[in-house]
Amino acid sequence: DAGVIQSPRHEVTEMGQEVTLRCKPISGHDYLFWYRQTMMRGLELLIYFNNNVPIDDSGMPEDRFSAKMPNASFSTLKIQPSEPRDSAVYFCASSLPPATDTQYFGPGTRLTVL
């Protein structure tokens, strides 16, 4: 398996622009997680899905952030409008049902908002 795939790997945009990050989980994994990592706040869970349904979005910082999972093999995280403080590395992770605790992380998308 190719692992969790994220695109783009790097994104540079200007304040106010819409940003869409994409994730393809490992085939067969029922859980999908979106994280954000910064030096100041570390690795924070933003939202997670189970069987394409959002379960907990309490980590989403504000209404500018939205996430969707239209099918089992694709998810998006959208920021609209983007702000400089959104600059971070965004990770997507997936895992199997509760028989295991391993979350497999993608390589991340490094977002810079100017």
Next chain:
Amino acid sequence: QKEVEQDPGPLSVPEGAIVSLNCTYSNSAFQYFMWYRQYSRKGPELLMYTYSSGNKEDGRFTAQVDKSSKYISLFIRDSQPSDSATYLCATSLQAAGNKLTFGGGTRVLVKP
């Protein structure tokens, strides 16, 4: 106060030394404890996983959990330069499917 606290380091050790890492947490309801390793510009990868108190050993790595003290430790024996990475502890209330709460990570440098 963060739910999981971890010294950011960096922790610099000579090759072959024992690396000792630790975290403290505040929520006594946490039951699952993990250590993730993150190389520079990569995603974290699971290193060790333990449930409740006790020790777990895997090769050169030993994870310890002391729930009475809310203290998590990771020991790396015979450290190698390839162990240079950031190590993040994580906790959760239940098995996969529930959210992980991460410590801030400790950067480790193993010098040849």
